[in-house]
Amino acid sequence: MALIKSSDSGSWNDTATWVGGIIPTAVDTWEIQPTHIVIVDAELTANPLDGEVDGNAVLEIAFVMSTSTFANITVDAGGQIYASRTVSSTLVASGLIQVTGTDALNYGTDVDPISDNSINAAIQAAGVKIIGSSSAVTPKPASYGTASGVAAYSGIFTDAGKFTSQTNPTEVTVVNWIDQISAYLNAAMISYGVNAPILENLFDSTDRANMVRPMCVALVEQDVADLVALANGSGRLVPIDQRGISPWKVIRNEIFAWAQQMAPGLIVEIGKGDQPNLFDQIGYDNNPDVHPIFQNKAFGNRFRDWSKYPGSSTEETTPYTPDTTE
Secondary structure, eight states: OOEEEBOSSEETTOGGGBGGGOOOOTTOEEEEOTTOEEEEOSOOSSOOOOEEEOTTOEEEEOSBOSSOOBOOEEEOTTOEEEEOSSSOEEEEEEEEEEEESGGGEESOOSSSOOOOTTOOEEEEEEEEEEESOHHHHOOOTTOOOOHHHHHTTOGGGSBTTBOOTTSSSOHHHHHHHHHHHHHHHHHHHHHTTBOOOOOTTOSOTTOGGGGHHHHHHHHHHHHHHHHHHHHTTOSTHHHHHHTTOOHHHHHHHHHHHHHHHHHHHHHHHHOBOSSOOHHHHHSOOSOTTOOOSSOHHHHTSSOOOTTSOTTSTTOOOSOOOOOOOO
């Protein structure tokens, strides 16, 4: 018996998918390694022994299995069993399928549904065991980064490279922090006119904008890693916290400063949002499509129209009188 590991993404029955070109046989266990997507698109050449899908790895089922079968399958946190969105599929296992998080069984989500009613996706197994909830392992779709990504920056505070219910902070807390800081980042980009959030698979693979989301992921994961270090009494935020300054406020201000600095380039790569940004509203220049937020006629008071230079002959200071005639 040998453990056969994936060497790359590809079809299960393709020798190029597996280390040494060896497809798992009836006497082999197997493991799909991180970042690899292994697709079952035909009957297995043999019924392998127990297998494992690592975090950030995918076992995709794109075939209706009938004459072949898996044994026990374990899906680690961040890994997935993914049902094809384009063809019907049935995953068959003679043993137990154990996954961490309900999102690990990806049989259609709000963001990525199985929209064709003619496509069926099924599981036939001796049992399915789900450990934890989806919120414990999966940030919101509009968020950037993962708990495993934060763990890469926070090794000494994890349990063998992973956040769990026993670590400080727990995996649930880390994911909540990812969502909260991502919300700051999206709000900051929108306020400076950037079309946000930047979702996965939003652009063609040849589009330079694909590089923007990884940049946002790195920014959020590093900020969350700073909070993880603070929770354990170390890192750059400790002296800030000790001075009575909120670390969250510091992170928020840094994110808004980053968005302001990067906005011109982000707009070029991603595009401008539907709504005018804050500076457009304050400092508009006779643009009929943009309405300033502090304008004499908008509020009926003595606030000056900021499109006029203070002290100039064109400065408006007369209160606005609403037209009450019908």
